[in-house]
Amino acid sequence: MKNKKEFEPVQVDQYYPKIVIRLLEKILKLNSKKIVLFGFSDNMKWLVSLLCQKSIEVDLYDWRQKFINYDCGGKYILHVDNLKDDPDTFIIVCEEEINSLKNGISYLQKLGKNKINVIYDKSSPNLPFREEEPFKSIASNAQNRAISMISDTQLFDLIQFIKQTRKVEGDVVEFGSLHGGSGAVIAEAVKYFGEKQIWLFDTFEGIPVSKYGLDYNWNGSFSNNSFSEVRNAFKDLKNVKVIKGNIGETYKLVQNKISFGYIASDTYETVEILLKFLWSKLSVDGIICICDYGSFPNALPLTVFVDEFIEKIEDEVFTYRPDKFGIFLIKKKHK
Ligand SMILES: C[S@@+](CC[C@H](N)C(=O)[O-])C[C@H]1O[C@@H](n2cnc3c(N)ncnc32)[C@H](O)[C@@H]1O
Structure with a gap:
């Protein structure tokens, strides 16, 4: 991961989803040791490929059994229960579909690994x-x-x-x-x-x-x-x-x-x-x-x-x- 001084804005093409650009910008501002993408989704796939281009190491996790061991851009998804409770870890919530996003947040809340920092976002307005x-x-x-x-x-x-x-x-x-x-x-x-x-x-x-x-x-x-x-x-x-x-x-x-x-x-x-x-x-x-x-x-x-x-x-x-x-x-x- 680059440190803050080396930070340079990425030129992300127009066709990337808005949320991916916003999450990427947040990740690039982090001077963290461990970036974890959480919640298998198209956003996760985009971020894996963009972070790979920037040589930033990421691990992939999910809370839903059906996505565990899933191959996402050559990386396998692990279960979030196995994540170490560590203040140098940043979870980036990638899911954007509102019901799944709520479930993912609820899972993290109950998991109780409170030292891990969580970054989440939602680019579209709340339209239940x-x-x-x-x-x-x-x-x-x-x-x-x-x-x-x-x-x-x-x-x-x-x-x-x-x-x-x-x-x-x-x-x-x-x-x-x-x-x-x-x-x-x-x-x-x-x-x-x-x-x-x-x-x-x-x-x-x-x-x-x-x-x-x-x-x-x-x-x-x-x-x-x-x-x-x-x-x-x-x-x-x-x-x-x-x-x-x-x-x-x-x-x-x-x-x-x-x-x-x-x-x-x-x-x-x-x-x-x-x-x-x-x-x-x-x-x-x-x-x-x-x-x-x-x-x-x-x-x-x-x-x-x-x-x-x-x-x-x-x-x-x-x-x-x-x-x-x-x-x-x-x-x-x-x-
Ligand atoms: C504003 S519209 C209703 C809109 C509708 N609820 C919708 O979701 O599109 C009002 C309706 O009330 C009905 N209405 C008003 N006075 C009525 C009456 N005395 N007897 C029967 N229907 C009446 C009209 O025929 C009209 O279809």
């Missing part, structure tokens, strides 16, 4: 909905069914609500399904975390004319839709009911208690009916999410209604309002 299991599979299975108009952040929240309420008694209900995209995320999450009855409600032909002038802005929106397409998207799931009609009437079909209720129907008129209904049916620890709360200017009337409703149930509810829009109501035990 797209990159981390089980969210990633739930998201891609859902996307194969239908597309949603809401953001990944909001869809990620839905998965978490289904997880949080998996042991709470009751059905899962969505009002305002449009093409079925958010319903698909809900359905895939329910499939993953534990089967429940799911209801998806919409006219599937747009927002009906409201009895309130305050909803004037919404009348007729989202009319480009197809009930049969949405119904087909869920035909393999026996626990999903897709109900067509004005939700101001069809909501009455839900007789059971509710563990999670999702309101995405935008209007003052529907939120007035549905929030009262859902709250009366919601089990303790159940959650209601109002998708468009705080989305201004369009959802101003419903936001005003929700604020007034929450004031009336203040002692029974825990609310969480994320930045921008949406609000979550969790039912507390009655004191």
Whole structure:
């Protein structure tokens, strides 16, 4: 290993992954006796070849049995359990896939060889909905069914609500399904975390004319839709009911208690009916999410209604309002 004074920046070609360049730069700054690459991956292969070009000695280790004795660029991978607890050793974590990276860090933590220095990195931002299991599979299975108009952040929240309420008694209900995209995320999450009855409600032909002038802005929106397409998207799931009609009437079909209720129907008129209904049916620890709360200017009337409703149930509810829009109501035990 070169010492610091001899350090000269390497010219790394553009096609090397960003993380490899960053890890290499960190390694070159180390004046260490022993460099250990940890976690078999493409990044490890790149680093082996780059460090070899620079005549820097490395050893390769992993925590996963399946990679032990694996040949990586002419070097064999050893088990990290056999590494000596030595302050002159630097482990460079090469794995970047988030679930494996977390497992690798957890393994090192439990290994307890605390004198060894560990260098880890992650060049891409934290995007659990797209990159981390089980969210990633739930998201891609859902996307194969239908597309949603809401953001990944909001869809990620839905998965978490289904997880949080998996042991709470009751059905899962969505009002305002449009093409079925958010319903698909809900359905895939329910499939993953534990089967429940799911209801998806919409006219599937747009927002009906409201009895309130305050909803004037919404009348007729989202009319480009197809009930049969949405119904087909869920035909393999026996626990999903897709109900067509004005939700101001069809909501009455839900007789059971509710563990999670999702309101995405935008209007003052529907939120007035549905929030009262859902709250009366919601089990303790159940959650209601109002998708468009705080989305201004369009959802101003419903936001005003929700604020007034929450004031009336203040002692029974825990609310969480994320930045921008949406609000979550969790039912507390009655004191
Ligand atoms: C913003 S979209 C829902 C977006 C959807 N959740 C998604 O993930 O893409 C609102 C939906 O609510 C439905 N909706 C609003 N008022 C309704 C009512 N009174 N009866 C039935 N559906 C209604 C509309 O037809 C529309 O499809």
